[in-house]
Amino acid sequence: MTNEDAMIACPQCDALYTARAPDLGEKAVCARCHTVLIAPRRNALLRVMALAVTVVILMAGATFFPFLSVNVAGLSNASSVFDAALAFMDGGAMMLLSVLVLGLIVLIPVLRAVLVLYVLLPLSLGRKPLRHARGAFRLSEELRPWSMAEIFVIGVAVALVKVSDLAQVGYGPAFWMFAALVLISVFQDGMMDRWTIWKTLDEADR
Amino acid sequence: MTTTITTAREKGLVACTRCTRVWPIEKTVCDRCGTALRSRDLRSLQRVWAWLAVGVICYIPANLYPMLSTRMLFTVSEDTIVGGAIELATHGAVGIAIVIFVASVLIPIGKFMIIGFLALSVTGRARLSPHARHKLYELVEFIGRWSMIDVFVVAILSALVQLDVAAAINPGPAAITFALSVIFTMLSAQSFDPRLIWDAEEDHPA
Numbered sequence: 568m569t570n571e572d573a574m575i576a577c578p579q580c581d582a583l584y585t586a587r588a589p590d591l592g593e594k595a596v597c598a599r600c601h602t603v604l605i606a607p608r609r610n611a612l613l614r615v616m617a618l619a620v621t622v623v624i625l626m627a628g629a630t631f632f633p634f635l636s637v638n639v640a641g642l643s644n645a646s647s648v649f650d651a652a653l654a655f656m657d658g659g660a661m662m663l664l665s666v667l668v669l670g671l672i673v674l675i676p677v678l679r680a681v682l683v684l685y686v687l688l689p690l691s692l693g694r695k696p697l698r699h700a701r702g703a704f705r706l707s708e709e710l711r712p713w714s715m716a717e718i719f720v721i722g723v724a725v726a727l728v729k730v731s732d733l734a735q736v737g738y739g740p741a742f743w744m745f746a747a748l749v750l751i752s753v754f755q756d757g758m759m760d761r762w763t764i765w766k767t768l769d770e771a772d773r
Numbered sequence: 774m775t776t777t778i779t780t781a782r783e784k785g786l787v788a789c790t791r792c793t794r795v796w797p798i799e800k801t802v803c804d805r806c807g808t809a810l811r812s813r814d815l816r817s818l819q820r821v822w823a824w825l826a827v828g829v830i831c832y833i834p835a836n837l838y839p840m841l842s843t844r845m846l847f848t849v850s851e852d853t854i855v856g857g858a859i860e861l862a863t864h865g866a867v868g869i870a871i872v873i874f875v876a877s878v879l880i881p882i883g884k885f886m887i888i889g890f891l892a893l894s895v896t897g898r899a900r901l902s903p904h905a906r907h908k909l910y911e912l913v914e915f916i917g918r919w920s921m922i923d924v925f926v927v928a929i930l931s932a933l934v935q936l937d938v939a940a941a942i943n944p945g946p947a948a949i950t951f952a953l954s955v956i957f958t959m960l961s962a963q964s965f966d967p968r969l970i971w972d973a974e975e976d977h978p979a
């Protein structure tokens with residue numbers, strides 16, 4: 568058990584290393600396949616948590632405020648992200664698609680932010696991790712590829728072009744909230760050093 | 774290779790692919806994060822092929838049936854994926870047409886071929902170096918989610934353009950099979966164990 572504690576293996580190619588934290592802002596990269604193994608940042612825990620709180624607040628706003636509105640020959644319709652997700656709700660198999668879209672662009676990003684807060688809040692206060700903190704962090708990591716808010720934003724851009732010769736389009740407040748949200752999520756992901764978080768969890772439990 | 778790489782397996786260890794910790798090879802579950810441990814998962818290839826097969830099957834109706842139907846006053850037009858891209862291009866939105874074509878046609882088909890190639894390459898003899906194949910694997914992991922763009926476009930348009938008699942856009946059956954195809958292909962790529970790519974290097978040192 569002694570030296571295994573200090574060792575890590577590249578998850579992509581199984582190369583074995585003795586883990587040594589690089590300087591803040593530097594990265595430890597696998598020598599064989601160049602996967603980033605460790606990338607510590609200054610005040611990373613606090614920053615990741617601040618960004619997670621912002622994600623939850625912005626998402627609440629972005630989901631229910633009007634997102635876009637169209638206007639054709641005097642008829643207009645405003646729609647929120649929530650409406651977009653429910654666009655398929657008319658019946659049958661399309662319901663599945665509504666649930667899916669809502670999950671990928673709203674529920675999973677929010678769930679990930681909440682899980683991260685649940686794991687990191689006690690750690691940043693120097694407390695013991697809450698129950699199931701490890702499972703929570705693992706779930707958050709497993710959900711990462713399924714959080715698709717940034718893809719949704721590109722979808723919006725495409726939809727705007729498609730609809731532009733058909734109707735006039737106006738931006739609602741939620742559009743800007745959602746755009747900010749995507750930028751923040753990207754920053755948050757760059758801040759999060761998994762190795763440091765796992766190590767902190769280990770030390771906090773001891 | 775310039776540096777000599779030792780793998781966890783050569784040292785009689787098994788690595789957790791989720792949190793990078795290493796354990797004695799007989800261990801089955803990571804004590805730190807709860808992930809199931811397998812030094813190499815050859816059975817994973819069966820899952821790769823199974824998900825890939827359903828992904829390809831779902832992709833066929835996704836191209837035959839309409840993604841959305843547009844009703845304007847008295848005309849109704851139905852667009853398939855490729856039809857929609859062509860229509861955008863003829864309306865002058867060539868850039869957006871290319872985005873849709875790449876996201877909905879080139880990326881899915883490219884993914885099918887790359888995943889199939891990688892799965893074959895780890896059992897037979899491979900013509901590409903591990904480095905090149907690892908790059909392909911990273912590409913597939915990174916890019917696969919972006920195929921969802923077209924599904925989101927349909928969702929946004931269907932929510933937004935609901936203007937009584939003037940215009941209405943509704944999703945077609947292809948939206949759901951296409952979304953399923955993207956999901957199954959992502960699951961296929963996630964099932965693949967990239968460590969298999971590097972094992973050949975270990976068996977026949979260069």
Ligand SMILES: [Zn+2]
Nearest residue numbers: 577580597600
């Ligand atoms: Zn590696």
Ligand SMILES: [Zn+2]
Nearest residue numbers: 789792803806
């Ligand atoms: Zn683990």
